[in-house]
Amino acid sequence: MFNSLSDSLENTFKKLRGHGKISEKNISDALREVRLSLLEADVEFSIAKDFINKVKEKALGETVMKSIKPGEQIVKIFHDELTELLGGDQVPLDLNPPARILMVGLNGAGKTTTSAKLAMRLKKEGRRPLLIACDLYRPAAIEQLGTLGAQIDVPVYKPDASETNLVKVAKDALKWAEDQNGTVLIFDTAGRQEIDEKLIEELKDLHKFLDPKETLLVADAATGQQAVSVANHFDEAVGITGIVLTKLDGDARGGAALSMRGVTGKPIKYIGEGEKLENFSEFHPERMAGRILDMGDVVSMVEQV
Amino acid sequence: MSGFFKKLINKVRNKAEIDWDELEADLIAADLGAKLTMTIVDELQDLGRQITADDVSDTAKRHIAEILPEDKLDLRPREDGLPYVILMVGVNGTGKTTSTAKLSQHLKSQGHSVMVAAADTFRAAAVEQLEVWANRLEIPLVKGAPNADPSSVCYTAHQKAIAEGTQFLILDTAGRLHTRHNLMSELEKIERTVGKQDPSAPHLKMIVVDATTGGNALQQAREFNKAIALDGLVVTKLDGSGKGGIIVSIYQELGIAPKFIGLGEEAHQFKPFRKEEFVEDIM
Numbered sequence: 174m175f176n177s178l179s180d181s182l183e184n185t186f187k188k189l190r191g192h193g194k195i196s197e198k199n200i201s202d203a204l205r206e207v208r209l210s211l212l213e214a215d216v217e218f219s220i221a222k223d224f225i226n227k228v229k230e231k232a233l234g235e236t237v238m239k240s241i242k243p244g245e246q247i248v249k250i251f252h253d254e255l256t257e258l259l260g261g262d263q264v265p266l267d268l269n270p271p272a273r274i275l276m277v278g279l280n281g282a283g284k285t286t287t288s289a290k291l292a293m294r295l296k297k298e299g300r301r302p303l304l305i306a307c308d309l310y311r312p313a314a315i316e317q318l319g320t321l322g323a324q325i326d327v328p329v330y331k332p333d334a335s336e337t338n339l340v341k342v343a344k345d346a347l348k349w350a351e352d353q354n355g356t357v358l359i360f361d362t363a364g365r366q367e368i369d370e371k372l373i374e375e376l377k378d379l380h381k382f383l384d385p386k387e388t389l390l391v392a393d394a395a396t397g398q399q400a401v402s403v404a405n406h407f408d409e410a411v412g413i414t415g416i417v418l419t420k421l422d423g424d425a426r427g428g429a430a431l432s433m434r435g436v437t438g439k440p441i442k443y444i445g446e447g448e449k450l451e452n453f454s455e456f457h458p459e460r461m462a463g464r465i466l467d468m469g470d471v472v473s474m475v476e477q478v
Numbered sequence: 479m480s481g482f483f484k485k486l487i488n489k490v491r492n493k494a495e496i497d498w499d500e501l502e503a504d505l506i507a508a509d510l511g512a513k514l515t516m517t518i519v520d521e522l523q524d525l526g527r528q529i530t531a532d533d534v535s536d537t538a539k540r541h542i543a544e545i546l547p548e549d550k551l552d553l554r555p556r557e558d559g560l561p562y563v564i565l566m567v568g569v570n571g572t573g574k575t576t577s578t579a580k581l582s583q584h585l586k587s588q589g590h591s592v593m594v595a596a597a598d599t600f601r602a603a604a605v606e607q608l609e610v611w612a613n614r615l616e617i618p619l620v621k622g623a624p625n626a627d628p629s630s631v632c633y634t635a636h637q638k639a640i641a642e643g644t645q646f647l648i649l650d651t652a653g654r655l656h657t658r659h660n661l662m663s664e665l666e667k668i669e670r671t672v673g674k675q676d677p678s679a680p681h682l683k684m685i686v687v688d689a690t691t692g693g694n695a696l697q698q699a700r701e702f703n704k705a706i707a708l709d710g711l712v713v714t715k716l717d718g719s720g721k722g723g724i725i726v727s728i729y730q731e732l733g734i735a736p737k738f739i740g741l742g743e744e745a746h747q748f749k750p751f752r753k754e755e756f757v758e759d760i761m
C-alpha cells in the first residue's frame with residue numbers, strides 16, 4: 174500500500190532537507206508523491222492536481238527558496254492552503270421566515286438521521302423545528318423519521334404511505350404546519366442517485382414548490398472519486414446552499430469534503446460524528462485539513478518552525 | 479457507467495503526445511486506487527510507442543481481470559437439511575437491509591425456502607423496514623423487540639428455521655463503523671451464537687459495500703474481516719455514478735470475492751456478480 178500522507182510528507186521533508194538548494198525539479202518530484210497521497214485520501218483528481226499546482230507556485234516563491242528549512246515551509250503552505258480551501262466564510266443557516274430546510278443526497282448518506290440531529294440542535298437554540306417526511310419510496314422511511322422525532326419531542330408530518338405525489342405531500346405538510354406553531358421546517362427527502370433523471374426531476378419539482386432558503390446536501394465522508402459528480406449534479410438541479418458531512422466518526426480521510434467544497438464553492442456547514450442525535454457539530458476547516466493530511470505530528474512540527 | 483471508452487478514444491486519437499495525467503485521472507475516477515492506476519500507466523509508458531485507446535482499455539481490463547476471481551457462485555441448500563445461514567454486515571447505510579430483501583427474493587425465485595431475521599434492533603424503524611420488505615415479498619421474518627440483543631434474535635430465528643426446515647436464513651444486522659470495537663465484538667458474538675445450534679453456521683458472511691465509497695471501503699473490509707473472517711462481498715448502488723473499483727483492491731489484498739451486485743432500490747435490481755460484465759462496465 175501507499176504511505177499515508179504524513180509519511181510521504183515526512184519523506185518530502187527528508188528529501189528536501191538533503192538538498193542544499195531547492196530546485197523546481199526536486200519540489201515537483203516530492204509533490205508528485207504528495208498528490209498520490211491526496212488521491213488515496215479520495216480527493217478528486219482534478220482538484221488534487223490544481224491544489225498541488227497552487228502549492229508548487231507558492232513553494233517556488235522567494236521565501237521558501239531562501240529559507241533554511243524549505244521542507245517545513247512547504248508543508249505549512251500545504252496545510253494553510255487546504256484550510257483556506259475548506260473554509261471560507263462560515264455562513265450560518267438562513268432561518269428567516271418562512272424558514273424551510275430541504276435535505277437532499279444519495280441513498281443512505283444520512284439525511285433522515287441528520288434531519289433529526291438538526292432539529293434537535295435548533296430546538297436547543299430555542300427554535301421550534303418541525304420535521305416533514307418526504308420520502309415516499311424507502312420502506313419505513315416515514316416511521317424512521319417519526320421515531321426520531323418522538324425521541325426529541327419534535328412534531329413530525331407523516332404522509333400516508335400510499336401517497337405518490339411529492340408536491341401534494343409538501344402542500345399538505347405546509348397546511349399542517351400552520352397549526353403546529355413551528356418556526357423552522359425541515360424536509361427529509363428520499364435518497365437518490367445523482368444521475369437518476371426521473372428522481373432528480375421529482376426533487377426539482379419539490380424544490381421549486383417549496384423555494385427553501387436552505388438546501389443541504391448530506392454526504393458520506395467516505396465518498397470516493399464521484400464526490401464531484403454528486404455535488405455538481407445536486408447543485409445544478411436544486412442549488413445547494415451547504416453541505417453536511419456524515420460518518421466522520423469513522424476513519425475515512427474525507428477527501429470528498431475538499432472535492433465537494435472545491436467544485437461547488439458551497440460551505441460545509443455541519444458534520445455528523447455518530448449515529449446518536451447529539452453526535453452533530455459545526456464544521457472546522459482546520460481540523461478537516463489535518464484529517465485529510467493525516468498529519469497531526471507534521472502540523473506540530475510546522476508550528477515549531 | 480460506460481462512456482469512458484468513448485472519451486478515451488477521443489483523447490488518444492490524433493494526438494502526437496498523450497496526456498498521461500489525464501489518463502491517470504480517468505483510471506483513478508473508477509476508484510481503482512492510486513496503486514493499480516500507477517501499475518497500468520507505467521506499463522503503458524513502457525510500451526515505448528504511440529499508444530492507442532485499445533492499448534489503454536485492454537491493459538486496464540487485463541489487470542482488473544487478472545486480479546478478480548472467476549465467478550463461481552453456487553448457493554445451494556445444504557444436504558443435511560439444516561438451514562444455510564447468511565450473515566450480512568457492513569458500515570451504516572450501504573444497503574444491507576435492501577440487499578437482504580433482494581437476496582431472499584433471488585433465492586425464493588429459485589424455488590428455495592427462505593427466512594429473514596431483523597437483527598438490527600438499534601436503528602430507528604430498521605425492523606419495520608425489513609418487515610415491509612418481507613410482507614411485500616411474502617417471506618417469513620423473525621424480529622426482536624427494540625434494543626433486544628441482536629444475538630438472541632439470530633438465535634431464535636435460527637431455531638425457528640431449523641424447526642421449520644427452512645433452506646436459507648438471512649440475518650440482517652445493524653450498520654456499524656469498523657472503527658467501533660464494541661460493535662465489532664457484537665458481530666463476533668452473533669457469529670458464536672449462530673454456531674451453537676449448528677457449528678458450521680454461519681455459512682456465508684458477506685460485507686455490503688457502497689460503490690460510491692472510495693478508499694475507505696478497503697479499510698472497512700479489513701476490519702470486518704478481522705472480526706468475523708468474511709467470505710464474500712455485495713457491492714450496491716452500481717446504478718449510480720460510482721464504479722465500485724475499490725472491490726478490486728479489496729479482493730487483491732484480502733481475497734474477499736464479490737458475490738452480488740445491487741443496481742437499484744427495487745427487489746429485482748440485484749444479480750450475481752459477473753467478472754466479465756464488471757470489467758466491461760468499469761471501462
Ligand SMILES: Nc1nc2c(ncn2[C@@H]2O[C@H](COP(=O)(O)OP(=O)(O)OP(=O)(O)O)[C@@H](O)[C@H]2O)c(=O)[nH]1
Pocket residue numbers: 278279280281282283284285286287308311314362363364365391419420421422423444445446447448452570571601653655
Ligand atoms: N456512524 C455514523 N452513522 C451515521 C451518521 N449519520 C447517519 N448514520 C447512519 O447511517 C445510516 C443511514 O442513515 P439514514 O439517516 O437512514 O440515511 P438516509 O440518507 O436518510 O438514507 P435514505 O433515506 O435511504 O437515502 C443509518 O444507520 C444511520 O444511523 C454518522 O454521522 N455516523
Ligand SMILES: Nc1nc2c(ncn2[C@@H]2O[C@H](COP(=O)(O)OP(=O)(O)OP(=O)(O)O)[C@@H](O)[C@H]2O)c(=O)[nH]1
Pocket residue numbers: 280281311364366568569570571572573574575576577598601604651652653654686714715716717718739740741742743
Ligand atoms: N440506487 C440504489 N440504492 C440502493 C441500493 N441498495 C440499497 N439502496 C438504498 O440505499 C439506502 C440504504 O439502504 P439500506 O438497505 O437501508 O442500508 P443498510 O445498510 O441496511 O443501512 P443501515 O442498516 O442503516 O446501516 C436506501 O435508500 C436503499 O433504498 C442500490 O443497489 N441502488
Ligand SMILES: [Mg+2]
Pocket residue numbers: 284285286308314361362363364
Ligand atoms: Mg432517509
Ligand SMILES: [Mg+2]
Pocket residue numbers: 574575576598604650651652653
Ligand atoms: Mg439496515
